[in-house]
Amino acid sequence: MTVTSTDAQRRLHVEYAEALEADAETSGEQCNDLVEAADYWHFAGEHEREERALRAAAEVDDDNNVLHGPAAFAKFLLIHGRRAEAEERFAQLLREGSNCEWAYVTASIAYQLVDAPQEALRWLNVGVNRFVPSLDVELEKGDAGSELLRQRSLLRRELGLPNDGFDDLLDRLTDHGRQIGEQIREIRRHDETERLAVLYWPPAEFAELQRGRPSWYPGTTHLEHRREVQRALRQHLAPAVVTGSIGALVDFAASRGIPPGERSAREEFAAEAARRGLATAWPPGRNDACWCGSDRKYKKCCGASGFV
Structure with a gap:
């Protein structure tokens, strides 16, 4: 039997998913590992195992992770046509709120995937208002809230909306980050001890x-x-x-x-x-x-x- 590149890729996705699920037992990052494992199950076309991993991630999530298990599970439900279940979980997330930026990003992505851009934008607005309390906040690239600002600006641009204060804040952050990046690159160009890789x-x-x-x-x-x-x-x-x-x-x-x-x-x-x-x-x-x-x-x- 000839093994195609697709078969080989699928096997790799399965191996990565199984490894992440095994690692979840001892890594101390169970929710993150399970959400990542679900991504690999998705790429492998194993949607039942994807759902199982996401359901487990939602159960163990303590709202103190990089990724958000309940939002990722609700996203799965929404894009698989189980809208009532998904929206019940999203409604709970909206009521309770989350300290995880990616909860709101994930919800927005879910609604973009089902062609509901206004609902996607609403989730980004909720997240931005939670993580960016004012337009004068001192925010750096990579800080909580910066990804929400970026996703929000991209979606507003796709919808043909004019810049508002939060978009201007993102522009200032981007310019500042670019300036810092240039300074770092200049320093590195003169650092003869920089290790090559x-x-x-x-x-x-x-x-x-x-x-x-x-x-x-x-x-x-x-x-x-x-x-x-x-x-x-x-x-x-x-x-x-x-x-x-x-x-x-x-x-x-x-x-x-x-x-x-x-x-x-x-x-x-x-x-x-x-x-x-x-x-x-x-x-x-x-x-x-x-x-x-x-x-x-x-x-x-x-x-x-x-x-x-």
Whole structure:
């Protein structure tokens, strides 16, 4: 039987989902792990297991997580045609409120997916008013409320609405973040001790990039990506390899005030990860596991003769 790339990707999604669910038992971040696992079940087409993970996330959520289990479960219900159940849960969230910014972002995304932009905007307005108490608040990129402002501004622009005070606040934050980013980049250009690193995307993350952000690596397969990384590693005198995460890169770019799609954002993300000790030194020993995470020996994988 011939295994297609879709079959291979599905198996990877299942493996990631199962690993996250196993990790949820001991990680101390059960809600976050279960919501992320549900995403992989979704990509694998396993919607019953997706629902099971989200239902569990909603039950264990203590409103002290990065992701929000009840909102993620309500979103699942809404986009699967179970509107009455979804809106009952969203109504409860609206009554009780949440200290999690992503509760309101998730609710907004859910209504955008069912073509209800005005309801989506209402959720963003509720969230912004909760997390951004005034237009004079001292807010930095990455602070709670900044993503709500960004999502709200994008949706208002799509709806053809004129800028208001919150949109102007976001513009000021973006300009400030860009200025800080320029200062940081200038400092780094003069820092001769900055450690070099190459960014590598594992198969599941790369597949998601090609679906959602194809302009980042146009027309590139994952095998070609691995070869490009291996070439780049060989060209550097003291390189390291950083395993990429879309969410981490987006958060990093937002904190620096630069678009995540810019190549400089990916380079700075990798350099920062290496500076913080979150990179794998290269080269590995020939009998060590390969840097790409395949569990094969380096000499039989990316280090094999003729691989690049």
